[in-house]
Amino acid sequence: MTTAPASAHPYDGMDPYTTGCASTKVNTGKKASLKNEVGDSLGTIRLFYSRRCGTNWGEVSVAKSGSGAITVFTSKTSRSFSYRPGNGGHHWGNMVYAPSGVCAKATGSVTTGIGRANKGSGTTPKACG
Template sequence: MKRTLAGSTGILLLCTGLLVGTSPAQAATGHDPYKSGCAATKRVVTSGELKVTSGQYKGSHYGDIKLMWSRKCQTNWTEIWVDKSDWGLVRVVLAKRNTDGKRIVDFNYGPGNGGHHWGDMISGRGICAWGFATAHRAKNLVARGTTPTHTSACG
């Protein structure tokens, strides 16, 4: 009986060690930057704009898009500012797969939050990244936008 208990304890400690060894970036991939605390060390890496995609205002400024970086968590995510009644997609894209095997994280947002929306994070240390987003109203695509990628967007 003691031997079984000791063996179980050894397995428990080994598993606990594996969890403790997880990096903040791996733990943060796919999670909300604000709920996780990663946004506490955020900075804007690069920014762009969402533009109207059709009609008489095609090409006009519609909203703002920013690629964010968390120094603490070594992650990127995308934030946008659009009309509060819009819904759509917020995406962060890496130039190559990260250590988790991921390259893209999508987040679908709904109306509300004053029009400020953000996607989940992706670990991206040392990997170039950019943001992409769409904004819809009713059933029509209203706008889309991306952030430029340059050396400051390469983790």
């Protein structure tokens, strides 16, 4: 008997809102500031979990003009999503399957203009379901 690798789960890389997984989302309480090199906060990233789907993803709150990336990691896989300005500065990444007992974390980046002072990043602490 063979089993598919964890990265082959059907929710991996999918949008939590279009799949309906976000309807059971839980804020894990894990968050981080997206800070530039001098420590100024340019936004926040939060890690979410879906009880129904057994998945994690990250969501950022940044300036409406911000663009960047969101990546969610487990010990076995990761999924990334790039976002563009708009949507009121609220963006979310794609999901990674992380059922009970699997730890996950999210990283985010944002660029709000030219120069290093307008680029920030951060990583949430791990949450283990």
